[in-house]
Amino acid sequence: MKFAIISAGEGSRLSQEGVTLPKPLVQLNGVAMIDRLIRIFIRNGADKVVVIINNESPLTKEHLAKLQQETEVPLEVVVKTTPSSMHSFYELSSYLQDDKFCLTTVDTIFREEEFAAFIEAFKRADNDGYMAVTDYIDDEKPLYISTDGALNITGFHDAATSECRYISGGIYCLTPTAIRTLNACMDKGMSRMRNFQRQLVADGLKLKAYPFKKILDVDHAGDIVKAEAFLAGKE
Template sequence: YIIVNEEMPEVADYLRSRQTDSAPQLRLTVRSTAGSMESFRELARSMDRTRPFCLLTVDSIFRPEEFREFIARFEADPEADGYMAVTSYVADEKPLYVATGPENDITGFLDHPLPDTRYISGGIYALRPEAFGLLDDCAAAGKTRMRDYQRSLVAAGMRLKAWPFSKIIDADHSSDLREAEIFLSKENQS
């Protein structure tokens, strides 16, 4: 399930052009939204609400092997309600800081770091189906920001684990693209 901004029709066209009979079927929505939580709500209308899912809310550049490990650990951990990708690499103008306990259990999502805060959100979430209900609750309460949704997960007592990635780049500005190119070229060399 992919949502694409209406102002970028070439992205939707590109995704459609990449669709083949042998690839998993893309379910593409073209719609502009006010933010990540609204985009998630739009996608959730079509998603199977009985299954765990992974949501990426940013144009993320990261190491594929770290993502594979993130998914594998989430799938192997029936006690966790969700895994959140985090990184200590900060290059975002308004990062969401992630407070954690000794076992990397998430204790809060913060606009400003506390002295012992090590991570920021990477915009990658693996969650169990119960998370859909909290999305609906947030919308009904008039909340519109993804960070408010994340905070509601903690407030509801969901057990969320922070899973560190070495680096996640949110490629939302032209300067991020150059940084991502350098990061990827170093990855290809190793």
């Protein structure tokens, strides 16, 4: 199974709030966010890890070049500035089209034990995708997810409906079938990950919601403190 990290954003909100390091290198309890993800992926059976960073990140590029020499699994690095996460996903897709894969952004923070159970469930499943979800809402623009009684995903929504118990946690486990939908979305000029996810449902892919107790994003300087406390088991 392959793992992919979208890390091509500018991290402008963090830099405006006084954080000097590029977002991937921001440390949580002494570990850079990108290092933490790569280590977790390797511990969870990664055959390959693929990362996309933007052209404006020489420090991140240098850091990853070192990691490429040190990691025990192949680490591919794509350097390209993209206009959206969906475009970043598209740039990674050629590495992901022959196996099950897990995709997330560099600032998605979760507990490893929940992630490991999520990955194992997906490996055993015959669904087209497993989406990490949570009922903990700490997102400026959450993507709400409607499900049936068996947690099969029926829709993705900008506002909550009566069928929405969860929001997206931003961790996507998918099969290569999803790449066909991604390519079609790009051909239509679509540009947001949430629209890609809506198209997965429209195309009839079988998607399952997998609940996590909590998933955080690091978008602001204050989120670093929250993420460190969460990972240390203090909240």
